[in-house]
Amino acid sequence: xxxxxxxxxxxxxxxxxxxxxxxxxxxxxxxxxxxxxxxxxxxxxxxxxxxxxxxxxxxxxxxxxxxxxxxxxxxxxxxxxxxxxxxxxxxxxxxxxxxxxxxxxxxxxxxxxxxxxxxxxxxxxxxxxxxxxxxxxxxxxxxxxxxxxxxxxxxxxxxxxxxxxxxxxxxxxxxxxxxxxxxxxxxxxxxxxxxxxxxxxxxxxxxxxxxxxxxxxxxxxxxxxxxxxxxxxxxxxxxxxxxxxxxxxxxxxxxxxxxxxxxxxxxxxxxxxxxxxxxxxxxxxxxxxxxxxxxxxxxxxxxxxxxxxxxxxxxxxxxxxxxxxxx
Amino acid sequence: xxxxxxxxxxxxxxxxxxxxxxxxxxxxxxxxxxxxxxxxxxxxxxxxxxxxxxxxxxxxxxxxxxxxxxxxxxxxxxxxxxxxxxxxxxxxxxxxxxxxxxxxxxxxxxxxxxxxxxxxxxxxxxxxxxxxxxxxxxxxxxxxxxxxxxxxxxxxxxxxxxxxxxxxxxxxxxxxxxxxxxxxxxxxxxxxxxxxxxxxxxxxxxxxxxxxxxxxxxxxxxxxxxxxxxxxxxxxxxxxxxxxxxxxxxxxxxxx
Numbered sequence: 001x002x003x004x005x006x007x008x009x010x011x012x013x014x015x016x017x018x019x020x021x022x023x024x025x026x027x028x029x030x031x032x033x034x035x036x037x038x039x040x041x042x043x044x045x046x047x048x049x050x051x052x053x054x055x056x057x058x059x060x061x062x063x064x065x066x067x068x069x070x071x072x073x074x075x076x077x078x079x080x081x082x083x084x085x086x087x088x089x090x091x092x093x094x095x096x097x098x099x100x101x102x103x104x105x106x107x108x109x110x111x112x113x114x115x116x117x118x119x120x121x122x123x124x125x126x127x128x129x130x131x132x133x134x135x136x137x138x139x140x141x142x143x144x145x146x147x148x149x150x151x152x153x154x155x156x157x158x159x160x161x162x163x164x165x166x167x168x169x170x171x172x173x174x175x176x177x178x179x180x181x182x183x184x185x186x187x188x189x190x191x192x193x194x195x196x197x198x199x200x201x202x203x204x205x206x207x208x209x210x211x212x213x214x215x216x217x218x219x220x221x222x223x224x225x226x227x228x229x230x231x232x233x234x235x236x237x238x239x240x241x242x243x244x245x246x247x248x249x250x251x252x253x254x255x256x257x258x259x260x261x262x263x264x265x266x267x268x269x270x271x272x273x274x275x276x277x278x279x280x281x282x283x284x285x286x287x288x289x290x291x292x293x294x295x296x297x298x299x300x301x302x303x304x305x306x307x308x309x310x311x312x313x314x315x316x317x318x319x320x321x322x323x324x325x326x327x
Numbered sequence: 328x329x330x331x332x333x334x335x336x337x338x339x340x341x342x343x344x345x346x347x348x349x350x351x352x353x354x355x356x357x358x359x360x361x362x363x364x365x366x367x368x369x370x371x372x373x374x375x376x377x378x379x380x381x382x383x384x385x386x387x388x389x390x391x392x393x394x395x396x397x398x399x400x401x402x403x404x405x406x407x408x409x410x411x412x413x414x415x416x417x418x419x420x421x422x423x424x425x426x427x428x429x430x431x432x433x434x435x436x437x438x439x440x441x442x443x444x445x446x447x448x449x450x451x452x453x454x455x456x457x458x459x460x461x462x463x464x465x466x467x468x469x470x471x472x473x474x475x476x477x478x479x480x481x482x483x484x485x486x487x488x489x490x491x492x493x494x495x496x497x498x499x500x501x502x503x504x505x506x507x508x509x510x511x512x513x514x515x516x517x518x519x520x521x522x523x524x525x526x527x528x529x530x531x532x533x534x535x536x537x538x539x540x541x542x543x544x545x546x547x548x549x550x551x552x553x554x555x556x557x558x559x560x561x562x563x564x565x566x567x568x569x570x571x572x573x574x575x576x577x578x579x580x581x582x583x
Contacts, residue, residue, distance in 0.1 A: 181442060181443050187439060190432065196418035199380065202401050203400055203404050204404060
């Protein structure tokens, strides 16, 4: 056991592993997509896993780094999914080249709404913000159910399958890269300072309103991007797929992997994806076992597996000497 | 000498409670000003008014001749007013270095795109922020603890970190809310020297709330006494010591 621990510590300090993993991962994704190396089910699960990484790391920005509790992430997914699917299915069908712009439009759609939601609710914190995001989620769902040109409650079908494994991989890497660069800058430190103590942050010159709006907008942008990818993976979306259960799943990933940690977000998304696939054959028991894991987690490890710790791979070089040591 | 901070007829009401009434105070640049008074006199409320956490019900607060009352706390901090809190408010789960860097960040000039792409002014600014923050920690004898979480520091060190963090803002005015709270006599006299050193080294004007009379009398050039939200006395330590109203507020009225 001690040997395994020491091996992991040594591995964590080898920063060159990350670029190697990125190249290998991308190569693997391209190969898997173009050959029959993996069956379509495995490919599907891997793609879903990457989408989950995007969801998890983007929600972690609000729930982990900013320290708020948003339950509305599925709402931003819905906005991204519908906006992008409308583009590729109804407005410009048969133009796969438009997929990348469509993803961006999905993200922007979610970001604009996220921006206004943050603007309206920046004074509320804690439970109150949770309620506002819950209300937002319900509004999005019922709005989509009542707009007939996006399919109403029946949803949108016939979305082209455009989310490939390499695209999902690249998007996940870009998401991680953007959020990592944001966090290790004065903007990210302002966000983290608000989590620690909002009054003190304010007194130290942190513009709390701007920092909260920034975190919320970036988080919802990537929520929308993930929604766009999901829509073009499962090719059928309806308002029901973006409900509180979906939000809860993302929350489980975030708190499983660890708040305030990029490595934790990846870990949480990977474990959750494989666990929920492995439990699929047990049907309803899946929704008993998964919450049970969450309960045990909250009791024994309330900050998640990586809680507030980071793998040195993700730290900028100048931050390395400042790695949190045990006091 | 021009006034650094002017408090003009400030009143603060919370519902029916009048926490501060018609407070007038002028703090010239370069002095150390003490605020004393019994518990509940409104001393911390006054700090919260100066730093913008509360907006005064009536009256105006000016800093360097400009009106600051009504501004956001972050704006007032950036104007050059640093503060500490009565019950320490450090960023507990961040490292000691990160605590200072957050306050130093306001002086970094780079945009969101520069930090996103890691280009332009970003790298140099970040390197500089780490170097400057370490210098500051060095001065406070905390550089050896730079990478441990701030919650791991001893109580006294946490107090010092809070002062270091406030100084990272490069303030012209430093507000200290009971810096000697929870310290014994020996620690308090060490703190007196420490504060004197800070005043001379960083060239700050200080306003401090304190209950340890020894510290206040030794360190302050001027003292304001508050009782029930009113200024009951104002003057040099010697004048305050001889003022019958101050003695009354602290010890109670004589019955004869």
